[in-house]
Amino acid sequence: MYLGIDFLIDQQLQPWIVEVNMGLPGGAEEYDRTFHVVNKKPSHIFDVIDNISLNTYHKPFKDYLHSLPFIQSLKAFKLWIDGYGPFPDDLHPALRLEDKWVQYQLLRSTVPIPETIVWDSNNRIAAQTFLEQKGTVVAKRRLGRGGKGFLVIETLEALHNLYVNETPYILQEYITSQVYEYVFSVRTIAFAGEFVCIYANLATRPYSNHGVLISVSEGNNFGLSEKRFSTKYINKRSWEADIWFGDDNPPYLRHNLYEDEVAEAILFLPHHLFQTIQTFSISIERLYEELNFATLPTACFE
Numbered sequence: 167m168y169l170g171i172d173f174l175i176d177q178q179l180q181p182w183i184v185e186v187n188m189g190l191p192g193g194a195e196e197y198d199r200t201f202h203v204v205n206k207k208p209s210h211i212f213d214v215i216d217n218i219s220l221n222t223y224h225k226p227f228k229d230y231l232h233s234l235p236f237i238q239s240l241k242a243f244k245l246w247i248d249g250y251g252p253f254p255d256d257l258h259p260a261l262r263l264e265d266k267w268v269q270y271q272l273l274r275s276t277v278p279i280p281e282t283i284v285w286d287s288n289n290r291i292a293a294q295t296f297l298e299q300k301g302t303v304v305a306k307r308r309l310g311r312g313g314k315g316f317l318v319i320e321t322l323e324a325l326h327n328l329y330v331n332e333t334p335y336i337l338q339e340y341i342t343s344q345v346y347e348y349v350f351s352v353r354t355i356a357f358a359g360e361f362v363c364i365y366a367n368l369a370t371r372p373y374s375n376h377g378v379l380i381s382v383s384e385g386n387n388f389g390l391s392e393k394r395f396s397t398k399y400i401n402k403r404s405w406e407a408d409i410w411f412g413d414d415n416p417p418y419l420r421h422n423l424y425e426d427e428v429a430e431a432i433l434f435l436p437h438h439l440f441q442t443i444q445t446f447s448i449s450i451e452r453l454y455e456e457l458n459f460a461t462l463p464t465a466c467f468e
Contacts, residue, residue, distance in 0.1 A: 167454045168215075168231065171447050173352040174280075174343035179388060179439050182341050183279050184351070186269055186450060188260070189240045190231060193355040195404040196426065197363040200381035203398050203428045211363055212405055215355075222358040228409050236260035236459075241410070247309050250418060253467075258459070265465035266308050267336050272462070276453060277446050284308075285335035290326065293337055297325050302340035307333055308466045312422070313375035334466035345433065346393055351375070352382060352435075354443060356451035361444040366433045378427050385434030395431035 170191025174182045194211050201209035219227040231237060236258035243261050245251030262268050270282040283296050285305065297303050297319065305317040305328060315333065318340065319325050328335075343350055348368040355362040369377030378397055380390075407415050407423035415423055435443070 167451060168227075168357045169355070169447075169451050169454060171354045171356060171450055173354070173443060173446075174341040175350070175352065175435075175439070176341050176343060179436065180278065181352075181439065181443050181446065182343075183273060183277050183446065183450070184338075184341070185266065186263070186273070186454070188263055188454065189234075189237065189244075190406050190410045191353075191355075192404070192406055192422070193353050193365070194363060195406055196353070196379050197355070197365045198405070199400055199426055199428050200365045200379050203430055204381045204432060209363075215357060215362060218358050218360055218362070231409060240264075244311075245416070247311065248418070250416060257468075259462060260457075260459040262459065262462040262465040262468075263454075263457075264309055265334075265467070266306060267334075268463050268465050270336070272453075272457075273450070277450060280339040280341050282336050282338045285328070285330065285337050287330075293325055294322060296337055297322065300339045303337045304340050305330070305335050305337055308336055309334065316372065316375075318372045345388070345390055348377075350377075350380075350433070352443065354447040356447040359448060359452060359455075361447050364440075364443065368429065368433075376422070378429050380429040381432045382440075383432050383434055384437050384440045385432075386436065387434060388436055388439070389434055391432040391434065392430075395429050398428045398430060400426045400428060 167188055170187040170193045171183060172185040174184055194215060198209045198211050216227045219225060219230045223230045239254045239256050239258045240261060242251060242254035246253050267284055270279060273279050283292060285293060302318065302320045305319055307315040348370060350366050350368045352364060352366045354364045364382045366380050366382050367377040368380055401424055404423050
């Protein structure tokens with residue numbers, strides 16, 4: 167499967183998996199943009215992906231993607247999640263993987279993932295105990311994208327005031343993933359048993375989704391090549407948009423599909439950390455490839 171895998175890196179340089187995105191998640195275009203800004207030439211990552219698809223599935227990547235049995239219901243499901251379409255009539259069981267609580271249950275015994283519980287407004291004692299144990303937690307929608315609804319909770323008052331309007335939420339252990347004054351997350355792409363690419367997002371807000379893109383490279387030490395860096399704005403239709411939507415794409419996604427701010431800098435990860443992230447990415451892709459979707463835990467939308 168073609169996966170986008172999001173990591174946080176704690177202060178001990180331990181990687182934590184916080185989300186796995188399937189279908190056609192962003193990642194390749196962002197990697198190409200960061201590579202181009204730093205190296206002043208294209209990465210050719212799209213040719214790499216096409217070659218992997220040809221070698222493994224004997225068809226171009228676009229044909230492979232659209233041959234997946236869950237792809238049409240996934241497209242409709244994404245629009246429903248964003249509030250721009252009806253709930254899909256034909257719900258493929260693979261869509262259970264969109265539920266972050268299902269992801270947690272699937273991955274927690276395999277890779278490092280922050281401890282997570284389901285938010286239950288009728289059992290606030292469990293949430294209070296969890297907060298007291300962890301000190302700081304985050305609230306995340308079980309279904310959702312782009313950090314919408316993300317909250318950092320540090321006090322019992324904030325927890326008791328948590329109002330989610332019947333939207334299913336999880337509470338997750340807070341991981342401090344920071345380089346200098348920036349919070350950051352790393353995204354990798356894994357496909358057909360191969361590690362494809364990596365880049366990172368930097369931000370000065372509590373979450374890094376859709377922040378400033380930055381190139382990631384192996385290095386002797388952890389840190390940024392420049393503490394103060396310039397950025398470049400890019401406004402161009404992405405490779406993913408062309409494959410996913412063809413000649414038409416939802417207007418509300420224009421920013422996501424076209425616009426990026428890219429740092430003229432590099433985030434260096436020590437060799438052992440870089441290699442660990444590669445290993446985890448491949449192991450998750452292999453796990454997903456072998457899943458029997460029908461046996462996945464029940465999702466919140468069923």
